[in-house]
Amino acid sequence: MNSGHANSVEVKQKTSSGGHGEVVVQIKDVNFSYAPGERQILSGLNMEFRRGQVVAVMGGSGCGKTTILRLIGGQFAAQSGQVLFEGHNIGKMNGTELMAARRRMGMLFQFGALFTDLSVFENVAFPLREHTDLSEELLRSLVLMKLNAVGLRGARDLMPAQISGGMARRVALARAIALDPPLIMYDEPFAGLDPISLGITARLIRDLNQALGATSLLVTHDVEETFEIADYVYFIANGRIGAEGTPEELSRSSDPFVRQFLDASPDGPVPFHYPGQSLAEDFGVSLK
Numbered sequence: 001m002n003s004g005h006a007n008s009v010e011v012k013q014k015t016s017s018g019g020h021g022e023v024v025v026q027i028k029d030v031n032f033s034y035a036p037g038e039r040q041i042l043s044g045l046n047m048e049f050r051r052g053q054v055v056a057v058m059g060g061s062g063c064g065k066t067t068i069l070r071l072i073g074g075q076f077a078a079q080s081g082q083v084l085f086e087g088h089n090i091g092k093m094n095g096t097e098l099m100a101a102r103r104r105m106g107m108l109f110q111f112g113a114l115f116t117d118l119s120v121f122e123n124v125a126f127p128l129r130e131h132t133d134l135s136e137e138l139l140r141s142l143v144l145m146k147l148n149a150v151g152l153r154g155a156r157d158l159m160p161a162q163i164s165g166g167m168a169r170r171v172a173l174a175r176a177i178a179l180d181p182p183l184i185m186y187d188e189p190f191a192g193l194d195p196i197s198l199g200i201t202a203r204l205i206r207d208l209n210q211a212l213g214a215t216s217l218l219v220t221h222d223v224e225e226t227f228e229i230a231d232y233v234y235f236i237a238n239g240r241i242g243a244e245g246t247p248e249e250l251s252r253s254s255d256p257f258v259r260q261f262l263d264a265s266p267d268g269p270v271p272f273h274y275p276g277q278s279l280a281e282d283f284g285v286s287l288k
Helices: 065-072 095-103 120-131 136-149 165-176 195-212 223-229 247-251 256-262 279-283
Strands: 023-032 042-050 054-059 080-085 105-108 183-187 215-219 232-237 240-245
Touching (some): 042 240, 105 165, 120 165, 183 195, 195 223, 232 247, 232 256
Parallel strands (some): 183 215
Antiparallel strands (some): 023 080
16 A cells, blocks of 8 residues: 555545544544554554544554554553543553543453453453442442343353353453443454344444443444444554545545455555565566
8 A cells, every 4th residue: 555545535534533522532643663663553643532422443454453442541652642531641641540541441352352260240240340349239230230231141150161252242342331431442343253243243332332422442344334333434544544434425435445445355555465575586587
């Protein structure tokens, strides 16, 4: 993909994620690489995530989507720019402030990441035990409410090994919303799911976001399901916003990058071959 692509996008660039709600997360002119001298993952990135919205972040593998989640969660700090959560700079927080901020974030990890030696009930109860002093009676009621919201109250005594991958993802979702966070982040929530589980998970993300009045941030490759539930979509290209807009706007786009991604085309701005020396140089032959 050429570095000038972001300037050629036909989808109109916007300064916000198209909504009127309060900005929960703001990424301002962020530059990031995992080590000095290594490839720049994000370059001058600007994004907004507003309350009440489901916002998707999409793009090719390795474009920096999951890195954005890590920066918001404070796992890494940007070399320059700001990552603001509820108006506070994540990169400037001390340990105590960061833990308080993380308590207000829910995270659904890829494939669920349940604790294998804890029951379904105890997996959902874990953040409540870690961050609150609730009585066992109240904690039990809250856990059962969260499990009921994802349709798994009856599975509370099962172990992760006894449930399907789709059910495990729903248990992880119940755990992510245990503390009623204003921000819920999803890392590839649809990966590896059968069509039924995929549809259920997508509906739960939309319904729970609305019920909680939260902000949902989805990092995903799944175009069809994402476009059905998202309010706004960012496409990442070369560490920057390659395109952004509502699903309807992006579906109508004729931009080559957007079309290649949405149509799953092997040919387009994203090259098939990884950059390297020419074939002739590798084999030591002349093409004269």
